[in-house]
Amino acid sequence: MRLRFWSGVFVVFITVVLVSCSGNAPMPLAPSSAVGSNDSQPVGPPWGPETPHFNLEAILRADAGPGFGLVKFRQRNDDLLVIDLITWVRDLKPNTSYLLQRAVDSTLDDVCTSEAWLTLGKGTQPQAITTDENGTGREDLFRNVSAVPVGTTFDIHFRVIEQATSTIALRSGCYQFTTSQ
Numbered sequence: 001m002r003l004r005f006w007s008g009v010f011v012v013f014i015t016v017v018l019v020s021c022s023g024n025a026p027m028p029l030a031p032s033s034a035v036g037s038n039d040s041q042p043v044g045p046p047w048g049p050e051t052p053h054f055n056l057e058a059i060l061r062a063d064a065g066p067g068f069g070l071v072k073f074r075q076r077n078d079d080l081l082v083i084d085l086i087t088w089v090r091d092l093k094p095n096t097s098y099l100l101q102r103a104v105d106s107t108l109d110d111v112c113t114s115e116a117w118l119t120l121g122k123g124t125q126p127q128a129i130t131t132d133e134n135g136t137g138r139e140d141l142f143r144n145v146s147a148v149p150v151g152t153t154f155d156i157h158f159r160v161i162e163q164a165t166s167t168i169a170l171r172s173g174c175y176q177f178t179t180s181q
């Protein structure tokens with residue numbers, strides 16, 4: 001009796017798996033396109049276009065040592081023209097404050113030569129990234145770029161400096177970014 005029960009469960013399981021993998025099931029609809037949906041909000045964050053150069057992830061590395069970081073550089077699809085800079089660092093000095101800086105070149109050659117560093121933060125207010133006892137830190141920064149015409153492309157690079165000494169802890173390679181709306 002027990003064997004017959006488990007054989008029946010197995011047959012039902014295989015049938016469900018085969019039907020769900022058959023490719024004949026209707027494609028699921030996104031919540032905003034479902035029949036009867038009154039909600040016109042997009043699903044997920046409204047980041048800029050998926051075309052290259054509109055959003056980037058800048059990798060930060062130490063010249064020597066284990067330090068590492070990442071800047072998720074994102075511009076939302078809206079009229080605000082604000083770039084979100086989700087910044088994360090690890091393997092730096094514990095309980096230390098750092099600053100994220102950027103420099104841009106208008107010559108589009110994938111070679112970042114500018115040394116005109118601007119400290120980033122919460123809008124125009126610089127914001128430190130403070131590491132914990134393990135040398136890890138995270139900060140959500142942003143920058144308003146409404147003074148830059150939409151469609152402007154530039155080379156950009158980043159660095160993280162120790163706030164107290166201005167010693168460079170991490171630096172990125174050269175990236176290109178295009179402002180969008």
